[in-house]
Amino acid sequence: MAIDTGRDFSALTELLGRLTPADAGAMARARQRQAQLTKPAGALGDLEELSVRLAGVFGHERPDPRGAAVLVAAGDHGVAAEGVSAYPPEVTPAMVANFLADTPAGPGGAAVSALARTLGAEVYVLDAGVNAGLPDHPALTRAARRRGTHNLRREAAMTREETLALILAGAALAERAIDAGADFVVPGEMGIGNTTPAAALTARLLGLDPAEVTGRGTGVDDERLAHKVDVVRGALARTNVTDPLDVLAEFGGFEIAAMLGMMLATAARRRAVVLDGFVEGSAALVGVALAPALRDFLFPAGECAERGHAAQLSHLGLNPMFHLGLRLGEGTGGVLALPLLRGAAATLREMRTFEEAAVPDGSKGPDGSTGPDGSTGPGGGEG
Numbered sequence: 001m002a003i004d005t006g007r008d009f010s011a012l013t014e015l016l017g018r019l020t021p022a023d024a025g026a027m028a029r030a031r032q033r034q035a036q037l038t039k040p041a042g043a044l045g046d047l048e049e050l051s052v053r054l055a056g057v058f059g060h061e062r063p064d065p066r067g068a069a070v071l072v073a074a075g076d077h078g079v080a081a082e083g084v085s086a087y088p089p090e091v092t093p094a095m096v097a098n099f100l101a102d103t104p105a106g107p108g109g110a111a112v113s114a115l116a117r118t119l120g121a122e123v124y125v126l127d128a129g130v131n132a133g134l135p136d137h138p139a140l141t142r143a144a145r146r147r148g149t150h151n152l153r154r155e156a157a158m159t160r161e162e163t164l165a166l167i168l169a170g171a172a173l174a175e176r177a178i179d180a181g182a183d184f185v186v187p188g189e190m191g192i193g194n195t196t197p198a199a200a201l202t203a204r205l206l207g208l209d210p211a212e213v214t215g216r217g218t219g220v221d222d223e224r225l226a227h228k229v230d231v232v233r234g235a236l237a238r239t240n241v242t243d244p245l246d247v248l249a250e251f252g253g254f255e256i257a258a259m260l261g262m263m264l265a266t267a268a269r270r271r272a273v274v275l276d277g278f279v280e281g282s283a284a285l286v287g288v289a290l291a292p293a294l295r296d297f298l299f300p301a302g303e304c305a306e307r308g309h310a311a312q313l314s315h316l317g318l319n320p321m322f323h324l325g326l327r328l329g330e331g332t333g334g335v336l337a338l339p340l341l342r343g344a345a346a347t348l349r350e351m352r353t354f355e356e357a358a359v360p361d362g363s364k365g366p367d368g369s370t371g372p373d374g375s376t377g378p379g380g381g382e383g
């Protein structure tokens with residue numbers, strides 16, 4: 001069945017139109033409340049700003065986010081034929097089977113499965129276009145239009161029509177997860193070779209040299225890394241597109257487009273997007289280029305070890321929550337960040353103020369004036 005690109009495009013336009021910035025009033029109230037909670041001013045460190053940003057997302061100074069879901073999009077990459085990964089493309093469908101496998105501990109035997117199980121996130125898997133057929137499974141959603149993208153070094157990885165279809169498929173899956181109770185949505189990915197399109201996207205969207213944003217992915221050696229940089233350079237030289245959707249279509253991949261759709265839909269529904277690593281970050285860069293308000297809904301988890309991730313975060317103007325040297329993907333870092341985000345919201349929601357607890361607020365002078373830290377003054381600048 002032919003896809004109606006016109007209809008898909010208007011669906012994307014409608015989705016982008018639903019994105020508006022976070023609730024500034026709720027953030028101001030949250031900031032004021034943080035300053036009154038029973039702790040030394042600023043003592044919750046980065047959790048304070050995280051809690052304020054969550055207040056902005058959920059529109060309340062006492063945010064109460066509940067469920068979490070990790071949505072793992074899987075897709076293969078024509079560019080894998082260039083030898084840019086330390087692993088063969090056959091790993092992609094095998095890992096999808098691993099996400100869906102029955103194990104003694106429960107469903108799924110991958111890193112993201114174990115983390116999601118232990119930290120309380122529902123796992124959804126999306127076939128965005130892996131290079132093998134997959135058996136039916138209740139946790140698997142099918143959105144593949146083709147088995148693997150074209151080789152981005154030689155030609156456009158995806159058609160514009162495929163790009164739109166995958167964005168909308170990712171958006172639909174996020175809507176489903178949110179309808180089922182997810183307030184935190186963690187986009188994740190599986191796709192051998194996908195740090196190469198992510199590097200190409202990042203280089204073009206940030207105007208950086210490929211050598212600055214191309215990393216070792218699954219662990220390529222120096223020689224392969226140099227080759228990988230050449231492949232990205234070749235892709236960038238092949239086309240000079242700058243429109244975000246064109247850049248995404250040219251470099252791919254299917255799972256990156258799907259993650260973009262997840263992010264846009266989650267922000268449109270005013271829920272938090274928890275960002276894992278470099279590949280997720282490349283989808284986020286396309287997203288903020290299309291809809292700057294998306295930034296307000298993004299919560300980067302850890303800074304990952306992949307070269308180029310720091311440049312993405314710096315462009316987004318957002319701080320990572322931890323540095324664990326992760327370089328896996330699948331949404332693992334995002335799932336690990338859930339307890340920190342839940343904790344941040346809980347402080348704002350459940351702590352008592354100095355007044356409520358009748359704890360003397362030493363930051364105020366004897367006459368009740370504001371202390372040197374200014375903690376009782378109006379909210380400061382947004383981070």
Ligand SMILES: Cc1cc2ncn([C@H]3O[C@H](COP(=O)(O)O)[C@@H](O)[C@H]3O)c2cc1C
Nearest residue numbers: 085087189190191192193194195217218329
């Ligand atoms: C067993 C295995 C499990 C993974 N889970 C995530 N990735 C990660 O590695 C791939 C990206 O790195 P590159 O661009 O070097 O291929 C993606 O599939 C990513 O999700 C994995 C890779 C492997 C081998």
Ligand SMILES: O=C(O)c1cccnc1
Nearest residue numbers: 217277278279327328329
């Ligand atoms: O940061 C990532 O997303 C990443 C890094 C290495 C391999 N796969 C994914």
